[in-house]
Amino acid sequence: MELFGSNFDDSVFSEAKDRNSVCVPSYNAKCCEPEWFCESTALDTEDSLEKQKVFKFRGDLATRQGNYQAALDAYSSCLEWISDNNLSIKRDILEGMARCCTRLGQREKAVGLLDLLSKEASNTCHLTSLLLLKVTVYQHFGVVGPRMLSLQELCSLLPFNPWNWYNLGKMCLQLLENATTLSKEAEEQDEELSEERLWLKACMCLIRTRLLLRILQQQQSSFVLRHNQNVIQTADEALARLNPDQTTILTITEVVSEDLNPEGMREDYQDGKSLSNVYVQSFKERWWKKILLSGVLEVDGRHKPSDTKS
Structure with a gap:
């Protein structure tokens, strides 16, 4: 009588297939020239994702160069090509626009973008980024009350982060x-x-x-x-x-x-936790x-x- 599990399948001892015979699909990486997105031909495409990338890269470069109006224009164009379900890129673009408006002295526009980001925040990472951005915007325009409130909210959300307490x-x-x-x-x-x-x-x-x-x-x-x-x-x-x-x-x-x-x-609190599951005491x-x-x-x-x- 054979014990259960004592017999072996013959396939265990069969020779392995020749790995060289396995067909592997070829992949050709796309090579791009430096600042390729600045070329006028970069927008000669019907692909909405490619257009989104071009405008975002243009905005990022203009921001790095200190050309905030050009960056704002590029980010605004990028926003038109972002799909509704791509929330992470949308938040990134809105934050970039808020920083540009701040640098350009456009206070009402910057605060309006903060309100949009508030509606989009769904987890603790989003809220932390938003509060840090609020501190930057309000500090730039010399708005004391909301800036202090934002720092206090950061202390409540991240109570063991010494730098928020120090800044307050x-x-x-x-x-x-x-x-x-x-x-x-x-x-x-x-x-x-x-x-x-x-x-x-x-x-x-x-x-x-x-x-x-x-x-x-x-x-x-x-x-x-x-x-x-x-x-x-x-x-x-x-x-x-x-x-x-x-x-x-x-x-x-x-x-x-x-x-x-x-x-x-x-x-x-855990990083990235949904705001619906987080209770933050004021x-x-x-x-x-x-x-x-x-x-x-x-x-x-x-x-x-x-x-x-x-």
Whole structure:
């Protein structure tokens, strides 16, 4: 009696087929001259994909050369040839157009493109790129409120990225050092741009930056480590100018370090996750309201923004 699986198929021992007899289809790679897409004949085609490539490459080259009007024109033409299901290229082109409009001083057009990109965002990567672009656009036009909100949204979306916190802290410091801009914007906006709250938010962001960079130092070496050590030193110097007392530092540290544990940092948001499956607690609810309720402004209110000026 044969045991199940003890017999072999004769084909196992048959000779392998001659591999040379297998027919492999030939492939001829397309060779293109440098900047071939700049030639007038590059658009002599009925292929919509080829036309899309030509206009996109022209836009990218013009952007690199600093010719933003030509780049905007090329990107606008490219948009007409993008298929409805090619969302990644569409987003890339819209971002390029927004940057060109910003460079050309076309504020309303740039903001309109940001709104279009907001509607197209479907995952955390899209949202991160959009928020970074918003920061760039609003900074260029000197729009304080929306720029600060975008940085705060970045801190909420990427809570363990020290650079978003550092940039938000630097923004608060710059506003404190520019009394003219500060007073104008504070009148037009709300109390979040008051000197006392900007001072507190700057302290908060710089303390959080130091905490995050010190955690990251355990996994760093070489020039990356040196760079982060320099940033920590810069944050320390900025905090010294802000001059919070020790009680304020301890109170803020306690609030902004609540989520800084290895388990929580591993389980936080995943790159590219669908926005429909992501819950991002707002900056205000997660950190800011707790710090305001701690009463540090009343306790440490003697520190004036003028202390931050060099």
